[in-house]
Amino acid sequence: MPAVRWRAAVDAAVGLLFLCWFLASLQLPYGDGGRPGPGAFPLWLSLAGMVLSTAVVVNALRPGRGARGGDAVPPDAPGPVPVPGPAGPPAAGTDDAPAAGAPAVLVEDADSGRVWRPLGGLAGLVGFFLLVPVIGFLASLVLLLLYLCLVLIRMKPLTGLAVTLGTAAFVYAVFYLAFGVPFPNSLIGV
Amino acid sequence: MDLLANLGSGFLTALSPTNLMFALLGVMLGMVVGALPGINPSGAVALLLPIGATLEPTTAIIMLAATYYGGMYGGTLTSVMVNIPGDSSSVATTFDGYKMAVKGQAGKALGIAAIGSFIAGTLAAVMLMVAAPPLADWAVRFGPPEFFALTLLGLTTLTALGGGSKLKAAAMGVLGLLIGTIGLDPILGDSRFTFGNINLLNGIDFLPIVIGLFGLAEIANILANRTRVEPVRYKLKGLLPDREDWRHARGPIVRGGTVGFFGGMLPGSGGTLSSLLAYALERRVAKRRRLLGTGIVEGVAAPESANNAAATGAMIPMLTLGIPGSATTAVLLGGLMMYGIQPGPLMISENPGVFWGLVASMYIGNTLLLIINLPMVPLFVKALQLRPTTLVPIVIGIALAGAYSLRNNLFDVLVVIIAGAVGYFLRQFGYPAAPLVLAMVLGPMVEQSLRQSLQMSQGSLFILLERPVSLVILALAALIITAPFLGGLITRTRNRRGAGPRVDATP
Numbered sequence: 001m002p003a004v005r006w007r008a009a010v011d012a013a014v015g016l017l018f019l020c021w022f023l024a025s026l027q028l029p030y031g032d033g034g035r036p037g038p039g040a041f042p043l044w045l046s047l048a049g050m051v052l053s054t055a056v057v058v059n060a061l062r063p064g065r066g067a068r069g070g071d072a073v074p075p076d077a078p079g080p081v082p083v084p085g086p087a088g089p090p091a092a093g094t095d096d097a098p099a100a101g102a103p104a105v106l107v108e109d110a111d112s113g114r115v116w117r118p119l120g121g122l123a124g125l126v127g128f129f130l131l132v133p134v135i136g137f138l139a140s141l142v143l144l145l146l147y148l149c150l151v152l153i154r155m156k157p158l159t160g161l162a163v164t165l166g167t168a169a170f171v172y173a174v175f176y177l178a179f180g181v182p183f184p185n186s187l188i189g190v
Numbered sequence: 191m192d193l194l195a196n197l198g199s200g201f202l203t204a205l206s207p208t209n210l211m212f213a214l215l216g217v218m219l220g221m222v223v224g225a226l227p228g229i230n231p232s233g234a235v236a237l238l239l240p241i242g243a244t245l246e247p248t249t250a251i252i253m254l255a256a257t258y259y260g261g262m263y264g265g266t267l268t269s270v271m272v273n274i275p276g277d278s279s280s281v282a283t284t285f286d287g288y289k290m291a292v293k294g295q296a297g298k299a300l301g302i303a304a305i306g307s308f309i310a311g312t313l314a315a316v317m318l319m320v321a322a323p324p325l326a327d328w329a330v331r332f333g334p335p336e337f338f339a340l341t342l343l344g345l346t347t348l349t350a351l352g353g354g355s356k357l358k359a360a361a362m363g364v365l366g367l368l369i370g371t372i373g374l375d376p377i378l379g380d381s382r383f384t385f386g387n388i389n390l391l392n393g394i395d396f397l398p399i400v401i402g403l404f405g406l407a408e409i410a411n412i413l414a415n416r417t418r419v420e421p422v423r424y425k426l427k428g429l430l431p432d433r434e435d436w437r438h439a440r441g442p443i444v445r446g447g448t449v450g451f452f453g454g455m456l457p458g459s460g461g462t463l464s465s466l467l468a469y470a471l472e473r474r475v476a477k478r479r480r481l482l483g484t485g486i487v488e489g490v491a492a493p494e495s496a497n498n499a500a501a502t503g504a505m506i507p508m509l510t511l512g513i514p515g516s517a518t519t520a521v522l523l524g525g526l527m528m529y530g531i532q533p534g535p536l537m538i539s540e541n542p543g544v545f546w547g548l549v550a551s552m553y554i555g556n557t558l559l560l561i562i563n564l565p566m567v568p569l570f571v572k573a574l575q576l577r578p579t580t581l582v583p584i585v586i587g588i589a590l591a592g593a594y595s596l597r598n599n600l601f602d603v604l605v606v607i608i609a610g611a612v613g614y615f616l617r618q619f620g621y622p623a624a625p626l627v628l629a630m631v632l633g634p635m636v637e638q639s640l641r642q643s644l645q646m647s648q649g650s651l652f653i654l655l656e657r658p659v660s661l662v663i664l665a666l667a668a669l670i671i672t673a674p675f676l677g678g679l680i681t682r683t684r685n686r687r688g689a690g691p692r693v694d695a696t697p
Binding site for chain 1: 241244355357358360361364365367368371375377378380382383406409410411413414415579580582583584586587588590591592594595598600603604607610611614615616619620621637640641644645649
């Protein structure tokens, strides 16, 4: 879970973004009451954003609130869903859950990869973006997929190769052959 | 008579081989994706948008809506088989569904869920067909003030979508509105926040942001957590409920479907709320209510019927008013706009083919769900055992190619990567993505209707309160915003009053 200080820093950074937007809005004509100009709406919004961010920061720094875990992972975030055990409302009848065969099973790897794997994924994506103008879209995609499968996810080599080629073939067939998307070629035009 | 004639032409559209094929594809993809923990229906719909962009608008929207329904049903599978709701609207299904699986009745639970979803979904489609056209006719008379009030009402749902901190959800909503201001000013045509970049002149496209936030950010989550579902050891037998089960389930199906339809129309998390409400209703009225929670068909039929009907109910505000009430309907609305169709009161009269084709496809989609669900349950159970990390390269490949294909422009690919990274990072700190997406869709409408209203009134905001319809809508929005605070206040006051005498009585 992110430390309180980190969370406050992120909240403040969001506030700073609104401040920048506010300053940029000042450069646009505001108009007058009857005819609001292009700058009016963004100005009001960025002000509202600054107020909200201030409230978020104050809330986070309030004693006893910062360490609360509720905010760290929002309910709409996918990923591990806590298994509610013998689920549901209190059963009025017999409790047959313990006699069950298989338990509810969501296994989570608790390792340091929680941080570096997403970062590794981002690095791969940036690499892909930089490579496209040089070696073309499809070749860059194949390299990216190989990197993801074999280096980042550490699939078995054959599985990784199959997933890479299968995905690349799907993209080629659907987007290039069926829909005629003109993917960028490499520098040598291939 | 008009209704039947329109529906007939809708069926002719939806039953064309191409549309039928894409409806089938959408339902199947939705079911598979819904069954896998990690990607929810809005992510699946977002990833399919670029593919839809290359199709006829009617075909595209039929496929996307089918994906949505399929996804809603797919979530049931994990709820029943492994006690893990595939999405939040299937939470109530775990209560009895999992207990049924434990008792060796997984097949029956899935069967009753499929049949309940089919009946309730079909009933909801009938209700939509009857309710939407008059509502749209009424809304045609709305002017800018009424539209502003409506969009504001849509924005009040932002905080409900967040789930966690309401302040952070609201901040993300404001950020979404601000992103919507990038590009040309909708009224005067000045360029705003483009910094001389030609790619920004038309604004930041909604789709790369959605693909990044719902596709890549979720993939990053899977990478971070590397969760997997262990093989399931239940035997699947007897998918079809017997006469006794059917006798117990029909009441909950009708009640759940009705609750779901009306609950789905409410902005915010309609599906989740509806399924929980339907379950709560059964605890009051079902004949075997004392057995609820131990694994009986009523406990599966009610929430499953409700969440399917809610998916249809949620279409009403989107199709008739142009106001999405959930993340998935916001994505669908963005898709419609991308295909050149402006959802709102005029959509039914201006694009009758799309509207009635979509309505007809709801009947067809529900039938397809029923037909393909029962024989394919064993296959979906196998899909459950797939490691979610296997999805990572597949989703990334489709997301990048899809983003590029939107405008054949690498800039959109960059937007996807940035949106994915920022979205994932902010989520780790409790900032939800759904409010941003909803606000991005509503943003231009909010600004335009507000500025037009102010021009009409020479700058007076009172115009919003002088017109009865906008006044009522604004009052409703104010009620939605203040309800949680008022509720908390009332509870605290009641607790304080209740606690008083007990404290006094303590020696």
